[in-house]
Each structure stands twice: as C-alpha cells, then as structure tokens.
Amino acid sequence: MSIDKATVAKIAHLARIKVPEDEQERLAGELNQILHWVEQLAEVDTEGVEPMTSVAAQTLRQREDVVTEGDIRDQVLANAPDRAAGFFAVPKVVE
C-alpha cells in the first residue's frame, strides 16, 4: 500500500490539517517510509488471535444516574477564543 499526493490531501482533509500542495509530495514520502516499516507486521501469524481491546483485565465500571456536574458555564467558556451570550461562537456554518 502506498500513499500518493491525493491520499495525503484526503487524509489531511479528514484530519482537518491544512497541507499546502507543495508539501504533499514530501509528506507522502515520509508517510510511505513509516508505513513501509510498519508493514513488517504482516509477517506475524495472528490467525485466531483476538485483538487487544483493553490492557486492564477488567470490565466496564458503571456510575449511578445522578447529576453531579453542571452550572459551570463560566468555567466551560473561560478559555473560549470566541463566545457570546453564553454560547461558543464559530464562523457561520451554512448547511
């Protein structure tokens, strides 16, 4: 499997990171180098092996249905780059 410029553009878009076109080639090269290296995993026989889903050998702990948080709007909004009338504000989204 090999990454080309178009793939770099596609994943950069998925990841919402602007990659100027003149950097796509170089990045494709770097990513291919890493991918080629990790592809040695194909050698490992994993027939019948379950993928590891959690390191800790335990099951999911559950909490009670009690309201314990909230009413901290000032804290929630304190670090916002743009806010108004108790909302976060972002450039207008046209649907």
Added chain:
Amino acid sequence: MTDLTRLSAAEALDGLARKDYSAVELTEVHIRAVEAARPLNAFVVETPELALEQARASDARRARGEAGPFDGIPIGVKDLFCTKGVQSTASSRILEGFVPPYESTVTANLFRDGAVMLGKLNMDEFAMGSANITSHFGPVVNPWSPGTLAQHDEAFAAEGAAAELVAGMGQPRPRQEWTFTRKLVPGGSSGGSAAAVAARCVMAATGTDTGGSIRQPAGFVGIVGLKPTYGRCSRWGIVAFASSLDQAGPMTRTVRDAAVMLRSMAGFDPKDSTSVDMPVPDFAAALTGDIRGLRVGIPREYRMDGMPAEIDRLWEKGVEMLRRQGAEPVDISLPHTKYALPTYYIVAPAEASSNLARYDGVRYGQRIDGTSLKDMYENTRAAGFGAEVRRRILIGTYVLSAGYYDAYYLKAQKVRSRIKQDFDEAFKRCDVILTPTAPSAAFGIGENTDDPIQMYLNDVFTVTVNLAGLPGISVPVGLSADRLPLGLQLIGRPFDEETLLRAAEALERAAGFEALPPFMAGAV
C-alpha cells in the same frame, strides 16, 4: 548547612520531620535552583508564588502534626498534567494560554499528600518524541551536556519572585555563566522532568510514559524513572496522547523516592474507567534489600544488532550485580519483540489522531481564523500542531481509514495480543525482566532528526512494556565512554511494583551510581 538540593526526597522528608529545615526553606532553595537552571529550558511555567504558598501550608500542617507522606517536597510537573489555574499546554502552540479550571487526579493526589509545585516542565509536544526537541517552547538541554562555567562578580540579575527573595536576604550573588560546548538531548518525551531532576532543581517530577517517555529520559540523565502498571495511576486530567498506553509515573533520584512518590500518585479513581480498583501498597516497605531467589529474566531478543558494545557490557554487569545478591538469572524469550515498535507506531498514532481531534480552536486554545468553519479548523490545526504531531495525526488517520483498518490497526492490536502473551509466558519462568533502557546514551540536539524511524528506535526496549500494560523502571547503572549516564530497565508483573522496586533498589545499590551532571543548579 548542607546543600538541600542534593538530598533525596526521602532524606528531605526525614529532615523536615526532624525540623532541620522548613518546607519554606527547602522550597526557597529550589526556587533559586529553578532560576539558575533556566539555560536548560526545562520549565515552561515557573510557579514560585504558588510553591511558597504551598510550602507555608505544608509547614503549618507539619506544625499541627498533620503532615502527609510527601509533605513539603518541591517537585516539577510535566506540562501534560492539567493544573488548576496554571497554564497547561502539553508544550503545544495549540494549547497556548489554556488555563484548566480543574486539577488532574495525580497532581491532586500529590498535593493532598503535601507536594509543593515549582512549575510546569517542558516536554515533547503532546508527549510525541524521544528527545524533547518537538516542544513548541524549544528543546530541553540535558544537564550532562559538556560545557564551561565562567564566574562573574556582578550582582545577580534576578527577576520576579527570585529578585524579591534575593533582596530579602540582602546578599548580592555572583553571576555564573554556563556555556554548553555541545548540547545533548535529555531524551523524551518527559525531557524537562528528567533534566530538572538530574540538575537538582526539583527533588522529583511527574512524568508520563506512552512508549518509554519516563524511562528513556531517566536513562539519558542518570535518574530513576518508573512507569507503573496501566491502570495504577489515574489518567483523568492528563492530556491524552494514546489512551491505551499512557501512564503517569514518578521521576526521582533514587528508587526509594520513586516508591514514596508513586504511593502518593497512585490510587483508584472513579473518574477514569481504566483505573483499577486495588489498594495502593506501601511501596517503600517492599524495599527490603533481599532479592535472594528472585528469578531475573534475560530476554535474548533484546540483544540487538548494531547495539553499542558498552550497552551490552552494562547489561551483563547488571545481571551480575543481581546475581551476586542472590538472584537467579533465567534466559527467556520474548519472540515478538521486534514487532513492538511497528505495532506501537500504528496503535499510538491511531489513538492520538482521535484524541487530538478536540483541539479545533472552538472551545479553548489557539484559533487561527478562516473563511469557514472548516477553513478555521484546518488553519488552526496546521499552525497549532508541530511537524511531528501533524505527521502522527496523519499516519493515525490513515491507518484507521476505510479499507486500511484491518490491515493496519486491527493487525497491530492482534500483534499486541501476541506481545502480551510473550510476557505472560515469560513471567511463568521469572519474576522480573532485566534489559537495557535505551540502545544508546544521550545524543546531540539535531542528531537523528532526518529519519523519523531512527528517532523511533530510541524506544525499542521500552515500548513493549506499554503495549503489554506492565510496570517498568529505569535505574542509572553506569557511564558511557563519553561519561554519559546509561540505565538498565527492569520489567515487572502487572501490579507487582513492589517486587519490581525491590529488584530496582538492589540494582541501584550495587551500581552505586553517584556521578553528577556537569550542569548543576544547586552549584549556583
């Protein structure tokens, strides 16, 4: 009076208990040391006022007979931990200016037990790196870097709280100027923590370890670094890099300090679903010095091609040190070792690509405006993340994307199960495992940067431990031919940090590592 910065934390706790000095005195000395160590660039934020306030509270507690088990010990906190009211950035531009309204569980636990925070420590951006060269705030310099010291008799040009301190004491201090002749990396990602502990400006520091980020830098600067079992320390309030691998741990100058500090850091946290509900033992009580009959596994796969001979020799010396104390070396095999790094470089970037999606300029941190929401996202994340972070996000995005998930991510998680099984098998035949910490000593800033994979190889011995969720510790054991520290790593069974620490202390005692770095904050 002895130089208080040279004490171990355990010694300082004894001194505080004997009232030889107060927490405020101990803290003041360290505040000056932090300032003197600025050439290392180990701190991204210094918090002297907070430290003094905490120290005064500590003295008050001690006076009331209510001192905690870590009361009055001045520490540094890796910038990955969110600290209430103190800027927390993960050393990334994207979080510049972010002040959390909450305290991470681990730092809260440390403060509960009396720790005093001197500031936030530099690190690789989002903990991605092995040399502390990816920080937005610039690289950290290893205090073992060679250099020369020149002394000037001018008045000490201090600023801020330090100036007040100096003025208060009414004694002008000579200014010393340290010039590095070659700047070495402290390792990473907890490079600031490692440098600060080694240079004696903090008595201990918190680190986090996702692929070796505590142990490798500890090895590079000649200190002790402990990565506990996954689930031992809460991850709540720690900026996530790779959630299934991240674990906080202590970075200290002695094994005993690591044991004492871990006890304060660890503990069940209902706010972290992966935190394990187990009692926290008195780890220091496990340091009996008796390792007779302890079976020490020596994994043959860790003898890698091209590894410097001096590291191989150090490893053999380590085996001998443990054997002489009654331990029994056992040859073991961890057959999937060579696949650990490639596995890690699929799993960690995949998780990171998702964990770092929240840094989007909407609710906190930096925002770079754009013509649309999408444009704002792309500008913010392109400018806010450094090159290595961007690279890993892209790799992680790719390996999770449609059509590639099975070949990369799912495959890697299966290989990860294999790696875990290797350890399960090995621990049927041994109690701890001994390996080198890293394949080299500290290298120069700017070296190993052309090829990302070359840099990744730094973690070849440490990353297996994270993949399997095990505890591991790096102990300084000797010096390289270039007079740079070299460490050995011990790996333990899950939640058996006690045996691990006992073995580590035995190794530490036998090694008798007492060399000091050329750059010492306390020397000022």
Added chain:
Amino acid sequence: MLIKGETGDWEVVIGLEVHAQVISNAKLFSGAATAFGADPNTQVALLDAGLPGMLPVINRYCVEQAVRTGLGLKAQINLHSVFDRKNYFYADLPLGYQISQYTQPIVGKGSIVLDLPDGSSRTVGITRLHLEMDAGKSLHDQHPSKTYVDLNRAGVALMEIVSEPDMRSPEEAAAYLRKLRAILRYLGTCDGNMEEGSMRCDVNVSVRRPGGPFGTRTETKNVNSIRYVMMAIEYETNRQIEILESGGTIDQETRLFDTVKFTTRSMRSKEEAHDYRYFPDPDLLPLVLDQAWVDEIRSTLPELPDEKKARFMEQYKLSAYDAGVLVAEKASADYYEAVAKGRDPKIASNWVTGELFGALNRLGKSIEESPVSAADLGGLLDLLADNTISGRIAKDVFAAMLETGKSAAVIVEEQGLRQVTDTGAIEAAIDGVLAANADKVAEFRSGKDKLFGFFVGQVMKQTQGKANPALVNEILQAKLKG
C-alpha cells in the same frame, strides 16, 4: 403497495433509523443534567466540553434503559458489547468524535408488530439498537456571520434503533413509528417527543420492481415528525421512480428534508469524504452484562401494547381494531380499563374510542388532559345502564360534561334529564301526538310504515327526549295497531 409508473409497477422499500433520547437524570458519560430547555451551556460537564484529559464513565441507568428497550422489542441482548469512536469534525461535537457502538451493539435482532388500519398486522424486523452520545446544538440564526454552539445536549444518551428494510408504504412507516413510540413510552425509556427532538428519524428509501432486487437507497436525515416522514418517503419514491424511468441512476447519498417545500435535497457538502474511522474507544472497556441482571429487568417490564391488545380482545371481547386503538397509548388503555371495570366492556370501548377520542381530537387534547375523567365517564355509563338516561340524552350529558367538567349525575339532576319510564306519562304523550296527527295515523294504518319514525320523533319532542325509547316504541306500536 404498488405504484404505477410509466414503465410498469414499482415498490418502495423503507427502513428507518430512529434516534431516541434515553430518559435519565444524567448524561451517558458525564454527570451533567439532561433536562430540556435550560440556559445555554449550563448543563455541560468538563467532559461534554471536550476539555483536555477528561474521561467518560458510563451511566448504569442508561445501560438499563437500553436493555429494557431491547427486551421490549423482543430483541437479543448482547451481554458483551463495545463502545467505538466515530470520528468527524463539527462545531457541536466537542471531542471530535462521537462515542457510539459500531460492530458490537448492546441489542441485536428484534421485531415490532404493526397494527394496520384494516385491522391486519405486519411484523417489521429490528436490526439492532445501540447506545451513543448526542451532539450539541448549533444555532445559525443568532448572528449574521457566526454560528453559536450550545453543548447542553452534548453527551445525552441516545438509543439508535435500526429497522430492517421491511416497510412498503408511507403508512407502514407511520405505523412503525407510532408503534415504536408507544413501546418506548410504555417502557418509560424515551418520551417520544418528536417536537423537542427526543425522537428523530433518518429515513432510508429505495424503489424496485415488485419482487426484484433492492435498489440503491438514499438516507434522509433528521426528519422530526411522522407527517414529515410520510412526506419525505412520498417525495423520495416519486423522485427515484422518475429518475429510473428516464434512464437515470440513484446516487447513494444523504439528503435533507425541507420543511417548507416538503421536498428532499442532497447534502453533498456533508457527504464529501465521509470516513468515520471507527475504532474501539480506549477510554472505555467492553461493557459486560450479567444475565441475572438482564432477567431482573425483564421481570419488571410492564405489559406492552401487543400483550395488552391480546388481553383486551380476550378479556373484554373487543375487536382487533378497537383493542389496537385503545392500547396505542398506555394512558388510553389505562383510561379504558378504568371505565370498563364492572361495566359492559363493549359499551365502554364504544364510548372511549368514539365519543371521547372524537372530542379530544376536536379539542386537540391528549388523553392525559381529558376534561372528563375515567371515573366520570364510568358514572355516565352507569346512568345509561340503569335506564336513568337514554342513549341520546347520554350524548348531550357527555357534551355538557366536556364543557363544564361536572359529573353526569349532577348534570342530569340540574337539567332534569332523568328518563321518563312512567308508562302513564308516556301514554298520555303518545295519545296527544296521535290526536294531533290523525291524518298521519290514517296514512300509517293504510300501509305507510315509514311514518313510525315520525311518531317516535314527535313523542320524544313532546317529552324533551326524556322518554324511555323502548317504552315509547312498545306503546306506540300497540296504539297504532289498535
């Protein structure tokens, strides 16, 4: 249902994905409240705002609600399920991913029985039900150049309930939604309020030749009323048939329902490069349930619409249709049973489904808001049963009850509506009517039978409707014959 096209018959194939907001105090993974209508960003925990280092811990009650719903849908409960991250960027998705369940949902295959208007029923398969967190809310109309974001809803637990593509008409889709909503309300797991958005629907539509292979489907997102769902299906069906008949092909795409024009339109902007990169959430471990716990929940399930319907048919001898109408809402069924208790169940059913539902419909009120309580309606039926009032008077009394909220007995007393059963009085009235209409009496006797009704009407008029109709009939018959 087949649709006639230019080139032959078509069949529409419909599958629905319903997002039902779980009734709980706190959110799925945080301790913030879920109540509707709070000030913006006041019901937001640190996790809900996606602050660094915040971690999810699952709410047990939300899990219980999902299990309860699964049991109500006669579905398989998966004792081992996994939470995954669904990765995408949006202003109201603070984490940059939604915690959901992808390959291993908590509930597997189940079914829903639809009660169709003709009294027949039809089973629609449930593919799965999974738990996931809701996103926040974006407000686009508050500022000329900005979108505002409120995270109160972010993190609230949703159940996504996916049907098999088993429906074949807009009416079936509507019946499915009504039945699903009824089940959720019976269970108390979702309030089913589509206006407040606590139940939202994505509509998958494709068309095919009868019996042929499935066609390409489109998904119309977030349709927020049953009426709109029907309209969206209608529109999509016609649109797709038109395209296919003119030789075109259907794009598999996401569409949006336009609530002004009642059409659907493509959401290509959102569609581009959708790749959610699902993977198991490493902050959460697999959710493992205890069979005994599931059984315990099962033992506390209320009687559900289908069982209740069967019981009503059996116990009260109601028709399938009437029973179906009565059990559609738990409140209606409860109301009916209160009325029917100790009374003729058939008459009770007629009154509840006829007079009461008709009145409520006119008034735009729900059964819970009914101005006439079940006890009062029962009182009215009692007066009817013991011949205190006639059926005709009963309707007037009921109208007065709706108006005044008074009991039937009070109204009958106040307005003197008690039925006249005194044969003497009735005879007198009849005599009067016959005397005044001698010509008509003659016509009747010469064979014009139809005039009987006229005489009855006159007698009732004379007695202000209070005469017992049976007695009037009987005496009138006798007198006319004589």
